[in-house]
Amino acid sequence: MPTFLIIIHVIVSIALIMIILLQTGKGADMGAAFGGGGSQTLFGSTGSSTFLGKLTTVAAVIFMLTSLVLAYMSGHRTPSSIMLNQKPPIEQKATPTAPPTAPEKAPQPNPEASQPAKPAHTK
Secondary structure, rough: OHHHHHHHHHHHHHHHHHHEEEEEEEEHHHHHHHHOOOOOOOOOHHHHHHHHHOOOOHHHHHHHHHHHHHHHHOOOOOOOOOOOOOOOOOOOOOOOOOOOOOOOOOOOOOOOOOOOOOOOOOO
16 A cells, blocks of 8 residues: 555656646736647647646646645654564563772872983084
8 A cells, every 4th residue: 555655656757847837927918818839838828727737736736635644644654573473582680780999009209309300412
């Protein structure tokens, strides 16, 4: 069922794109009113607007319905498992272990007791 709906959805979306691209803009109607564009349209000077308009509406409604049904189906999917006959493993609590102790620090040299650095020889 979902595969069939996806195929219908893709076909309707491509058809919707094609129908919208076939329609003429509002600026082209002025030239058709004076007889300038009647021979260039597929359905005559006024016939294309109503037919393509209705076809666009039908395609848009089908597109919206398939979108809603596909969204509903993907949201209410039943979880499936490949391990239907297997019992879940028993969970055991981990035994607490003692935190590791910090290593002992090596004795630090006392900077006050050290000798000052010798100056470098200059020529």
